[in-house]
Amino acid sequence: MKELxxxxxxxxxxxxxxxxxRYLKTEIQRRQIPAGECLPSSRSLAAYLQVSRSTVxxxxxxxxxxxxxxxxxxxxxxxxxxxxxxxxxxxxPAVPEEKTESDKEYAWDFAVNGIDxxxxxxxxxxKITREVQKEGPSLFELGNPQGEAGLRSVLASYLHHARGVxxxxxxxxxxxxxxxxxxxxxxxxxxxxxxxxxxPTYKSAYLCFCHLGYQVQGIAMDEYGMQMDELERSGADTxxxxxxxxxxxxxxxxxxxxxxxxxxxAGEENRYILEDDYDSEFRYRGKPIPALQGYDRKExxxxxxxxxxxxxPSIRISYMVLPQSLxxxxxERGRDFSVTVSKADQKIxxxxxxxxxxxxHLNRMRAxxxxxxxxxxxxxxxxxxxxxxxxxxxxxxxxxxxxxGLTEKEAIIRAENAGxxxxxxxxxxxxxxxxxxxxxxxxxxxxxxxxxxxEGMRRLQEIWRQ
Amino acid sequence: MKELxxxxxxxxxxxxxxxxxRYLKTEIQRRQIPAGECLPSSRSLAAYLQVSRSTVxxxxxxxxxxxxxxxxxxxxxxxxxxxxxxxxxxxxPAVPEEKTESDKEYAWDFAVNGIDxxxxxxxxxxKITREVQKEGPSLFELGNPQGEAGLRSVLASYLHHARGVxxxxxxxxxxxxxxxxxxxxxxxxxxxxxxxxxxPTYKSAYLCFCHLGYQVQGIAMDEYGMQMDELERSGADTxxxxxxxxxxxxxxxxxxxxxxxxxxxAGEENRYILEDDYDSEFRYRGKPIPALQGYDRKExxxxxxxxxxxxxPSIRISYMVLPQSLxxxxxERGRDFSVTVSKADQKIxxxxxxxxxxxxHLNRMRAxxxxxxxxxxxxxxxxxxxxxxxxxxxxxxxxxxxxxGLTEKEAIIRAENAGxxxxxxxxxxxxxxxxxxxxxxxxxxxxxxxxxxxEGMRRLQEIWRQ
Numbered sequence: 001m002k003e004l005x006x007x008x009x010x011x012x013x014x015x016x017x018x019x020x021x022r023y024l025k026t027e028i029q030r031r032q033i034p035a036g037e038c039l040p041s042s043r044s045l046a047a048y049l050q051v052s053r054s055t056v057x058x059x060x061x062x063x064x065x066x067x068x069x070x071x072x073x074x075x076x077x078x079x080x081x082x083x084x085x086x087x088x089x090x091x092x093p094a095v096p097e098e099k100t101e102s103d104k105e106y107a108w109d110f111a112v113n114g115i116d117x118x119x120x121x122x123x124x125x126x127k128i129t130r131e132v133q134k135e136g137p138s139l140f141e142l143g144n145p146q147g148e149a150g151l152r153s154v155l156a157s158y159l160h161h162a163r164g165v166x167x168x169x170x171x172x173x174x175x176x177x178x179x180x181x182x183x184x185x186x187x188x189x190x191x192x193x194x195x196x197x198x199x200p201t202y203k204s205a206y207l208c209f210c211h212l213g214y215q216v217q218g219i220a221m222d223e224y225g226m227q228m229d230e231l232e233r234s235g236a237d238t239x240x241x242x243x244x245x246x247x248x249x250x251x252x253x254x255x256x257x258x259x260x261x262x263x264x265x266a267g268e269e270n271r272y273i274l275e276d277d278y279d280s281e282f283r284y285r286g287k288p289i290p291a292l293q294g295y296d297r298k299e300x301x302x303x304x305x306x307x308x309x310x311x312x313p314s315i316r317i318s319y320m321v322l323p324q325s326l327x328x329x330x331x332e333r334g335r336d337f338s339v340t341v342s343k344a345d346q347k348i349x350x351x352x353x354x355x356x357x358x359x360x361h362l363n364r365m366r367a368x369x370x371x372x373x374x375x376x377x378x379x380x381x382x383x384x385x386x387x388x389x390x391x392x393x394x395x396x397x398x399x400x401x402x403x404x405g406l407t408e409k410e411a412i413i414r415a416e417n418a419g420x421x422x423x424x425x426x427x428x429x430x431x432x433x434x435x436x437x438x439x440x441x442x443x444x445x446x447x448x449x450x451x452x453x454x455e456g457m458r459r460l461q462e463i464w465r466q
Numbered sequence: 467m468k469e470l471x472x473x474x475x476x477x478x479x480x481x482x483x484x485x486x487x488r489y490l491k492t493e494i495q496r497r498q499i500p501a502g503e504c505l506p507s508s509r510s511l512a513a514y515l516q517v518s519r520s521t522v523x524x525x526x527x528x529x530x531x532x533x534x535x536x537x538x539x540x541x542x543x544x545x546x547x548x549x550x551x552x553x554x555x556x557x558x559p560a561v562p563e564e565k566t567e568s569d570k571e572y573a574w575d576f577a578v579n580g581i582d583x584x585x586x587x588x589x590x591x592x593k594i595t596r597e598v599q600k601e602g603p604s605l606f607e608l609g610n611p612q613g614e615a616g617l618r619s620v621l622a623s624y625l626h627h628a629r630g631v632x633x634x635x636x637x638x639x640x641x642x643x644x645x646x647x648x649x650x651x652x653x654x655x656x657x658x659x660x661x662x663x664x665x666p667t668y669k670s671a672y673l674c675f676c677h678l679g680y681q682v683q684g685i686a687m688d689e690y691g692m693q694m695d696e697l698e699r700s701g702a703d704t705x706x707x708x709x710x711x712x713x714x715x716x717x718x719x720x721x722x723x724x725x726x727x728x729x730x731x732a733g734e735e736n737r738y739i740l741e742d743d744y745d746s747e748f749r750y751r752g753k754p755i756p757a758l759q760g761y762d763r764k765e766x767x768x769x770x771x772x773x774x775x776x777x778x779p780s781i782r783i784s785y786m787v788l789p790q791s792l793x794x795x796x797x798e799r800g801r802d803f804s805v806t807v808s809k810a811d812q813k814i815x816x817x818x819x820x821x822x823x824x825x826x827h828l829n830r831m832r833a834x835x836x837x838x839x840x841x842x843x844x845x846x847x848x849x850x851x852x853x854x855x856x857x858x859x860x861x862x863x864x865x866x867x868x869x870x871g872l873t874e875k876e877a878i879i880r881a882e883n884a885g886x887x888x889x890x891x892x893x894x895x896x897x898x899x900x901x902x903x904x905x906x907x908x909x910x911x912x913x914x915x916x917x918x919x920x921e922g923m924r925r926l927q928e929i930w931r932q
Binding site: 058061062064065066067068070080081113115117120122125126129130133136139140141142143176177178179180183184187191204207208211212213224252253254255256257258259285289308312313314315316333334336337338339340341342343344345393 | 524527528530531532533534536546547579581583586588591592595596599602605606607608609642643644645646649650653657670673674677678679690718719720721722723724751755774778779780781782799800802803804805806807808809810811859
């Protein structure tokens with residue numbers, strides 16, 4: 001091949017070298033110039049097209065770097081053999097994502113994962129955000145995989161005072177949500193764990209454990225929490241518990257059961273307790289109960305905390321406290337995973353805690369939620385012929401057990417027809433309990449206004465009384 | 467037991483019920499009141515202490531909920547049997563975390579993971595942040611596990627235009643960093659994968675794969691990238707590659723090798739290619755080469771992208787494009803893991819892209835980095851007796867190969883003595899290459915000023931010439 005007749009448009013906004021490049025690329029893709037063919041030298045093509053030699057050089061260089069042609073020293077440029085198709089198809093048109101049944105909107109939704117968004121100190125938060133952003137460049141460097149030392153330090157102090165958790169900042173690992181921390185824990189704890197969970201339990205953690213390849217076993221509960229004899233028999237080596245306020249049942253684990261759990265964990269090498277303290281900030285009667293972690297003398301408790309309930313589910317900041325016994329494993333395997341929370345977000349929450357805003361926010365929210373909690377309980381007092389309440393006095397939800405023969409399924413359907421959404425306990429059951437067999441539902445009250453709650457309960461009372 | 471002599475201080479700020487609670491708790495912990503003992507009725511204790519009955523009731527209730535005492539119907543309150551120790555120890559004093567050797571500061575650091583922070587449009591970013599924060603409450607709800615639809619939609623369009631990636635927003639999963647996405651991929655792809663990686667390679671991904679329990683095999687490279695025959699022989703079912711600009715070697719994979727890789731992947735069921743397109747935004751000669759994903763007809767390529775290089779390492783936003791063939795597995799197993807990037811951060815980056823700031827930022831940065839790149843190459847031209855350059859024309863680093871007999875180890879030591887930090891290729895080698903045997907180092911130039919670069923190179927020239 002000596003000549004390539006390329007019609008160049010000198011008035012085009014497309015540079016000449018790119019016109020040459022595009023022409024040759026298309027010709028090669030269409031096999032108009034076959035593999036193995038030698039292209040004209042850049043000098044001769046430049047002369048032929050009446051362009052500068054560097055223009056042709058640039059086009060050739062691009063074709064070489066994309067692999068369409070190759071340069072053979074002292075011989076010239078040759079068209080490469082190409083396998084497969086080359087043409088880039090159009091991007092697929094975006095299919096609008098469908099709303100699923102569970103996204104349906106209810107006028108009265110006793111959602112269990114909501115918070116009261118109006119209680120959030122937006123202005124304070126914005127002010128801190130602006131302050132943090134003033135820091136400029138240093139905020140943009142990749143941070144410590146465990147989380148920033150400043151945040152871990154205020155967390156250690158907060159956890160000690162508010163939750164009786166005994167730890168140094170070096171034991172804290174910050175991560176973007178509990179699910180992520182469970183992934184990281186799998187790396188730290190290794191394969192083949194057998195997890196015992198209370199039944200019913202927090203379904204999201206249950207699913208995460210399953211997807212991470214762990215064997216998961218539901219353990220029946222009595223009023224104090226996980227039944228110890230069943231735990232012993234299960235052969236599990238890791239117990240996932242929520243002692244402050246079990247989800248969904250709302251039980252508070254008494255000290256005695258906590259001590260039994262710790263004894264169980266100490267009973268064999270390599271046993272651990274995962275303490276999920278997800279909503280312990282909210283307790284309306286008496287003082288908060290110290291975390292299980294605070295009583296652990298044998299380095300067996302992994303403590304999990306989150307800002308999902310106390311600040312907002314969307315901010316994606318959780319943390320765990322590793323026992324000293326797992327620090328080596330974290331150093332060896334976990335530390336290679338980069339941190340999942342941005343430095344700016346870590347700094348914001350650190351200042352929010354350090355300057356006392358968090359404590360004030362919690363106090364305000366506790367009062368707000370207590371008022372909703374008390375209202376709900378007073379409304380439920382008119383329904384003692386319909387249901388019994390449990391799991392109250394803490395957290396952001398209560399459990400109702402029907403005493404009038406209503407099943408969970410029937411209760412949910414009737415509620416739905418009246419525009420009210422309540423949640424079945426069977427959703428959280430891991431042993432295959434069906435809604436027809438269950439007699440319990442959960443009502444979350446965090447995201448409802450008192451007015452909504454009153455009307456919602458009025459409707460429930462009407463349709464549930466049979 | 468009929469009487470408990472508790473000295474109450476009515477002037478204290480500690481409520482009376484809490485004084486009673488504290489006293490009893492301490493007595494029980496110290497075994498001054500033994501297990502099984504019956505406490506006085508609340509009525510009689512109230513009368514004895516001259517406080518209201520509800521004060522004693524509250525104290526008892528708290529002790530019950532913490533498990534120190536239990537209520538036996540019709541009989542009264544009994545002290546529980548407690549296993550183990552109870553006292554909460556003081557939080558351990560924080561040990562200041564030591565700076566490791568690698569944190570040592572150098573006046574001239576050719577860091578390979580840096581960016582030019584001064585190029586960042588802070589004011590624009592702050593303005594968008596303020597805009598986003600105005601949205602208020604809706605920002606605080608937990609979002610889609612895949613990432614917000616709005617962000618995925620602008621990403622799909624950006625990836626199509628800028629990188630030739632062919633996907634719909636439904637195939638995109640947003641996550642807090644590549645390491646997190648590799649964790650999630652492990653859930654999607656399942657156990658027992660055998661990963662082939664170019665050798666040398668991006669060590670962080672290598673370590674993550676190892677820690678996730680995968681078998682990882684280094685595959686030697688020729689100038690085009692991973693050697694195909696070695697890949698075939700390796701028995702691997704997943705190939706992790708960086709076709710746009712291999713890290714650390716800087717090779718650009720030509721089209722022919724890309725096609726061979728795609729053929730390899732199509733050759734057996736369940737083979738995948740992980741395309742890490744980490745710094746493809748920066749290319750200084752010719753047009754960007756479309757991503758491997760764009761040529762994939764068999765649904766075998768998983769595309770990984772990040773804002774770590776193009777915005778900042780600390781913002782923790784990455785994304786992957788799953789082939790349709792993996793969507794079912796994502797739906798079944800991956801979707802149960804909550805999103806790891808906050809809604810606010812997703813919204814900020816979405817607006818940054820949508821309003822054209824990202825493109826302008828990339829253009830500015832490309833010009834800035836090209837100028838540094840060109841300066842570095844011109845300085846290196848004076849050192850042809852010392853070393854050869856490769857991996858130039860793209861990305862944010864180049865590779866030097868010593869031609870004067872200098873080893874990597876010796877070069878690094880001499881540089882260190884002159885206050886300059888350069889990085890050895892052996893750090894990224896997965897076959898045990900030692901610094902004494904290696905003749906290559908890497909120089910990153912993103913975070914250095916041109917003035918620093920000039921002085922740094924002057925020093926290197928002086929000490930490396932032997």
